Amino acid sequence: MKYQALSGLLALTLLAGCSSSEHVVPDIPPSQLYSEAKVSLQSGNWTNAIEKLEAMDSRYPFGAYSKQVQLDLIYAYYKSDQLAMSLATIDRFMRLNPTHDKIDWVLYMRGLTNIAQDTNFMQDLFNIDRSDRDPEPAKEAFADFKKLLERYPNSPYAKDAHQRLLALKNRLANYDLATADFYLRREAWIAAIKRCQELQKTFPDTEAARQSLQIQLKAYQQLGLTEAVNRTKTLIQLNPIE
Template sequence: MQALKFSKLTLLAVCLTSVLAACGVLPEKVDETQSWSTSKLYAEAQSSMADRDYSKAAKYNAMLVGRDPFGKFAEQAQINTAYAHYKDGDTDQAMADVDRFIRLHPSSPIIDYAYYLKGLITFDDNLGLFGRFSGQDLSERDPKALQQSYETFKYLVEHYPNSQYAKDAAERMRYALNAMAKHEVLVAQYYYDRGAYLAAANRAQDAIKKFNRAPAVEDALWIMVEAYKKLHLTKLSDDARRVLAATYPKSDYLTYGYKRSKRSHWWQFWGGTTS
């Protein structure tokens, strides 16, 4: 009986709480930002960014833009929202944010940064540019995203050559281009390993035509040498070998063959040395 009485009391308390809330008797949760000035809101957004609380930073920046879309902090807050979403891992929202910014503010003094950020989003380099690629292989990523990143960085470099972001963008272009070239070579190697030698040779040749300055060209030439050899197309195989020897006279492929080749990491700069 005691347990039944307790259950009835609990149910009554729940019902009363619901009724009071519906009537507006109970206090609603207070929005702490409601009384903040735009300066205060911007400062808190910047503080959240510094603390790497990117979710809160995105929230505060979005609030600021909503409250004062034409104020002195509005443009910076918009691009900061995109950056915060990017750092928070929400790349789709970050891309939507940055595209909106570019559309609304084509003459903004920070438009070069907007393009740089757009390139970063598709490049998806959350680990940083230098020294931490050893666990990644960009060539295994979606080549369309890499192409988009490359084109965005290229636009930045060509249209804003004096931008403080131009040098870094140019370096990232090299990484993206090398990765796309390596992707093509990986596909050619895939065909070769499965006995589709003509497809392998054609794909390798395409890689050379599209990315004739990338380090992966050396690999593509060797695939052509071996694929044509398997097809008993001796002249084509010899021609490919001559081009390899002329272009890469110190190539390990010429001495050891494919299996013993000591390749430098693809993500190094063109002309980089083996690490």
């Protein structure tokens, strides 16, 4: 009897799941569908906007609205935190439309999306230092903004890209510093020195580069390299920590 009751409950659950399937976008003219999607975008209803834009993208891939639909999808995916979808749409658009007049915006959005992937909500909420987390999205964002500034220096997004580039530089430098400190604490002296030298070469004008000299000094001292120790002490005097 219990088994029958359980089976009946399972059947009801499955039916409920089927009845709440994904909403089907009505087959209406593309101009009307796009107009509705724009209203959703403007009101911040990202889910509804994405639903309609995806329908347009699949139904009319070569239509009059196709490029603008993809641009709108990039933004809607980003705003709704669907970052992987945003990046995929960005890469597709850049591959198919390399000379589009909004390619600078697309590149800017790629940088923003990679930054969003690098952001840790709990870290921001509690101000927790996580310099040691995987920097790959930050590296991608750094490359995106650098490319934007090199290719489109007069873009309206160039100023903000420059500011974000500076922040990313510090983020990446702090990661190298955390890695060098990790090697030092593990008594991997040579690895610590190499990472410090790489940091100083790649990001010489950062606070992390100056701090790395202290790690480099300790590693040289452990190795008994007197000349290198004295040289590093001189560098520390010339580059005081602010």
